[in-house]
Amino acid sequence: MEYSAADVSRSEQAHEIMRSAGEVPSGVLPALIETSWSRCISRGLDADKCAKEIERARRDLLMTERERNESLLKHAAPVMNGLYAQIARSGSMIVLTNASGFIIHSVGDQAFLDRASKVALSPGVEWSEESKGTNAIGTALVEKVPVSVHGSQHFFSANHFLTCSAAPIFDPCSRMLGVLDVTGDSRNPSHHSLALINLAVQTIENQMFAQAFPEGFVLNCHVQQELIGTVFEALLAFDHDGRVLSANRSACRLIGRSHAELLTHTFTSMFDKPLSALYDPLMRGTDMLELRLFGGRTLFGRPKAGNQSRPPARVISMDAPRPESGQPALPRVQISKDKGLTRLSTGDAQMDAVVEKVRRVLGRDIPVLIQGETGTGKELLARAIHDEGPRREQTFVAVNCAAIPDGLIESELFGYEEGAFTGARRKGYPGRIMQADGGTLFLDEIGDMPLALQARLLRVLQERTVVPLGSGRATPVDLSIICATHRKLRDLVAQGSFRADLYYRLNGLTVMLPPLRERSDLRALVHRILATEESIPQGLRIDDEVISLFERHPWPGNMRQLANLLRTAGVMAADDGCIHTRHLPDDFLDELSGNAPVLRPIESELRTMQSHAPCDLDSLTLRAIRESLSRNEGNVAATARELGISRTTLYRKLKEG
Numbered sequence: 001m002e003y004s005a006a007d008v009s010r011s012e013q014a015h016e017i018m019r020s021a022g023e024v025p026s027g028v029l030p031a032l033i034e035t036s037w038s039r040c041i042s043r044g045l046d047a048d049k050c051a052k053e054i055e056r057a058r059r060d061l062l063m064t065e066r067e068r069n070e071s072l073l074k075h076a077a078p079v080m081n082g083l084y085a086q087i088a089r090s091g092s093m094i095v096l097t098n099a100s101g102f103i104i105h106s107v108g109d110q111a112f113l114d115r116a117s118k119v120a121l122s123p124g125v126e127w128s129e130e131s132k133g134t135n136a137i138g139t140a141l142v143e144k145v146p147v148s149v150h151g152s153q154h155f156f157s158a159n160h161f162l163t164c165s166a167a168p169i170f171d172p173c174s175r176m177l178g179v180l181d182v183t184g185d186s187r188n189p190s191h192h193s194l195a196l197i198n199l200a201v202q203t204i205e206n207q208m209f210a211q212a213f214p215e216g217f218v219l220n221c222h223v224q225q226e227l228i229g230t231v232f233e234a235l236l237a238f239d240h241d242g243r244v245l246s247a248n249r250s251a252c253r254l255i256g257r258s259h260a261e262l263l264t265h266t267f268t269s270m271f272d273k274p275l276s277a278l279y280d281p282l283m284r285g286t287d288m289l290e291l292r293l294f295g296g297r298t299l300f301g302r303p304k305a306g307n308q309s310r311p312p313a314r315v316i317s318m319d320a321p322r323p324e325s326g327q328p329a330l331p332r333v334q335i336s337k338d339k340g341l342t343r344l345s346t347g348d349a350q351m352d353a354v355v356e357k358v359r360r361v362l363g364r365d366i367p368v369l370i371q372g373e374t375g376t377g378k379e380l381l382a383r384a385i386h387d388e389g390p391r392r393e394q395t396f397v398a399v400n401c402a403a404i405p406d407g408l409i410e411s412e413l414f415g416y417e418e419g420a421f422t423g424a425r426r427k428g429y430p431g432r433i434m435q436a437d438g439g440t441l442f443l444d445e446i447g448d449m450p451l452a453l454q455a456r457l458l459r460v461l462q463e464r465t466v467v468p469l470g471s472g473r474a475t476p477v478d479l480s481i482i483c484a485t486h487r488k489l490r491d492l493v494a495q496g497s498f499r500a501d502l503y504y505r506l507n508g509l510t511v512m513l514p515p516l517r518e519r520s521d522l523r524a525l526v527h528r529i530l531a532t533e534e535s536i537p538q539g540l541r542i543d544d545e546v547i548s549l550f551e552r553h554p555w556p557g558n559m560r561q562l563a564n565l566l567r568t569a570g571v572m573a574a575d576d577g578c579i580h581t582r583h584l585p586d587d588f589l590d591e592l593s594g595n596a597p598v599l600r601p602i603e604s605e606l607r608t609m610q611s612h613a614p615c616d617l618d619s620l621t622l623r624a625i626r627e628s629l630s631r632n633e634g635n636v637a638a639t640a641r642e643l644g645i646s647r648t649t650l651y652r653k654l655k656e657g
């Protein structure tokens with residue numbers, strides 16, 4: 001940043017005023033204070049004016065601002081009381097403001113509150129730098145960092161009897177909500193005030209964070225296990241696809257990435273564990289996870305579902321509670337925003353035909369079987385069918401049969417009675433089928449369901465009842481079923497690994513989602529993702545050259561890969577207003593430049609492998625790579641990390657395959 005001659009002269013003026021006030025005997029002026037004074041002088045504030053003209057508190061505005069900041073006030077008030085209990089009778093007060101510095105609440109010693117009210121340091125008054133000159137609240141708001149302002153460092157001489165420490169409070173989306181401040185008599189400065197305020201702010205932020213993601217998962221983590229659950233813990237929120245929704249400041253510090261950078265990551269791109277470790281306590285088998293970060297650092301984490309009453313795995317009920325009123329709008333999971341079949345038609349003839357077909361069976365309880373490569377939007381289509389059908393007010397339960405180990409899938413789907421087996425939850429578990437009662441059950445990767453369970457599922461479909469493990473009682477269930485698979489179910493039936501009777505039962509209407517490389521609406525899809533994806537800055541454009549590159553790419557990860565790539569590029573291009581080639585990830589450019597093999601589509605790869613019934617080590621390795629690649633949405637770096645091999649080895653194995 002360059003300074004003009006006017007800036008320099010303002011800075012000298014600030015120095016001079018402070019020197020004459022006796023504030024800088026050593027000649028060292030805190031840079032923040034100096035800059036703040038320069039701002040006050042350039043705004044034409046008069047250091048003595050405020051002493052004579054103290055404005056009155058705006059009681060009418062106070063009520064409105066308290067209502068508007070209801071959530072902040074609700075979380076901050078108990079913390080302020082706790083903090084006050086520690087500093088009571090020290091002749092001080094604690095102040096909470098909104099994001100403009102308007103005081104909405106204060107607690108303190110009565111004698112000091114009375115003194116402070118003489119300079120209008122009380123609820124209903126704004127303490128921004130514009131109206132009160134240099135002061136901890138106003139300066140913390142401008143600088144967005146914790147600030148202490150002592151005695152005559154205050155710009156207005158009327159405030160020289162104060163010593164203040166303030167820290168900004170940020171919401172889980174990293175937006176500033178307000179400031180918490182502790183103010184006392186400048187004759188009794190406390191060296192701990194700023195540290196106390198920082199701890200109090202972190203407590204408020206963590207509480208708000210914990211409640212802000214009712215539809216996702218929050219991971220409480222730290223390198224020291226014993227610090228989990230304390231104010232120092234790092235918090236990361238993920239959606240049901242494992243994408244990072246937000247991170248608190250401790251998490252950014254711990255992981256060494258900015259908030260914006262973390263938003264481009266997923267659980268599997270950051271840690272060495274599969275996504276199931278995050279969302280499925282049954283699969284995890286433990287409360288505490290040991291995770292290795294991409295930097296190699298080990299930390300401990302305790303994952304929690306946003307709403308305990310909802311099922312833990314890739315399950316989202318559309319009637320999940322919304323954030324309470326007054327709470328800031330939070331980044332929404334793309335899926336919940338993208339409701340409706342109309343949104344899936346963006347001009348591709350194959351896709352339009354799919355939408356047209358499923359429209360015809362809406363509300364008829366005809367089972368729909370969705371086929372398509374990984375990431376083509378099978379789950380999105382299933383949700384759209386649910387959202388437009390008569391069961392839309394009921395729950396949508398998604399189960400990924402491939403993500404649950406064979407040994408657990410039965411209890412996950414059908415539930416179990418109390419004490420049904422060792423390790424079972426005390427009160428039993430209703431199972432995913434019962435959780436979908438009244439609504440829609442989406443069985444993803446149905447081709448991976450073990451044969452024995454296929455028979456049980458068929459019974460549920462025929463008899464419309466469920467018998468949980470360890471129970472002899474059949475409970476009636478009423479649901480609509482949508483299944484999806486990237487395999488050819490008919491081939492599996494021919495091979496004997498899928499029951500023919502179940503296939504015919506599920507196969508009411510079969511639709512095939514086109515792979516992205518075959519779609520003619522790539523440009524429209526790109527523009528729609530840019531316009532609707534919340535993590536992408538509004539109005540961001542895209543260079544035609546980038547679209548041409550996209551048109552040459554085979555997109556093995558399909559829509560998921562495209563959406564992910566645009567999210568990453570969107571963050572990189574935020575300052576430029578337009579996505580250019582330089583904003584694209586290296587993996588993607590490597591593939592295009594021929595430095596890396598262009599990955600063959602996963603489905604055809606799997607088909608080839610199935611037809612040759614592979615069981616040799618190379619085929620199994622290749623399969624593991626392809627599956628990991630699919631899990632990691634086509635991200636080669638994350639895949640290599642997950643498999644513990646270098647990118648070069650990964651490319652070589654793929655080339656050899």
Ligand SMILES: Nc1ncnc2c1ncn2[C@@H]1O[C@H](COP(=O)(O)OP(=O)(O)OP(=O)(O)O)[C@@H](O)[C@H]1O
Nearest residue numbers: 241334344373374375376377378379380559560563
């Ligand atoms: N039409 C679309 N518009 C925007 N984004 C989409 C679209 N279709 C899919 N996506 C994106 O791709 C991701 C993957 O979609 P989805 O989970 O529905 O695919 P899938 O075929 O079920 O994948 P898998 O086979 O791996 O389970 C979604 O999270 C979404 O971000």
